[in-house]
Amino acid sequence: MKRIYLAVILLVCAQAATAQFYKTDTARGFDRSRLMVGGSFGAGFGDYTLVNVSPIIGYRFSPMFAAGIAVNAQLSWEKLRAFNGEIISRYNYNMFGGGLWGRFYPIPQLFLQAQPEYNSIGEKLRDYTRDPVTTTKTRYGAPALLLGGGYAQPIGMGNSAFVIMILYDVLQDDRSPYRNRPVISAGVNVGF
Incomplete structure (x- = not known):
């Protein structure tokens, strides 16, 4: 718990020590400097x-x-082995999807985020303990509504920032890839 308090104090101090500049002119149209690109890998x-x-x-x-x-794009493969090291099954999981996101910044570096999304999930299990080898495949969809917040620390010049956030799927669909746990992520948003 002390580490959490220390992290919050450090973030508040960093917030007080820096400020991010955004254009506030009233020009109409697309402004490339407001474009954000980021994500995770x-x-x-x-x-x-x-x-x-x-x-x-x-x-x-x-x-x-x-x-x-x-x-969203996530691929995983798992080999299950017997005690002698022989592979007894292989499990493949893939998830492709996405959605929209919106952030509200009540103060410059803290934000609230809502992210409705839909993911298509495929699973394949190959069991080598059976003769003949059996393969089971399933594909299904799963909606999610991620809500939460985060912190964006400006880095360098311009609109780039280090971002850390915690989101939670409030829909809790039975097939949700997020299950009943928070989604914690960190990354960089690059501004132009």
């Missing part, structure tokens, strides 16, 4: 292999509001 390899690519693109409509599109 993750990978792990071994008997359990995971590759996750989840880009976002958005636009900062005002100092208090940003919105955009999110894409």
Whole structure:
């Protein structure tokens, strides 16, 4: 618990030490400097292999509001082995989907986020313990509504920021990939 308090104090101090500048002129039309690109990438390899690519693109409509599109792509493979090391089954999981996101910034670096999305999920299980080998495939869809908030720390010049956030799927569909746990992510949003 002390670590959480320390992290909050450090974030507040960083907030007080920096400020992010946004144009406040009244020019109409598209302003490239308000464009945001970011997302997350993750990978792990071994008997359990995971590759996750989840880009976002958005636009900062005002100092208090940003919105955009999110894409989800996640692939994983798992080998289950017997005590002698022989592979007894393989499990493949893939998820493709996406949706919209919106952020409200009550103060410059803290934001609230809503992200409705829909994911198509496929699973395949190959069982080598049966003769003949059996393969079971399923594909289904899962809606989600992620709500939460986060912190955006400006980095460098311009509109780039390090972002950390915690979201939670409030729909809790039976097939949701998020289950009953928070989604914690960190990354970089790059402004132009």
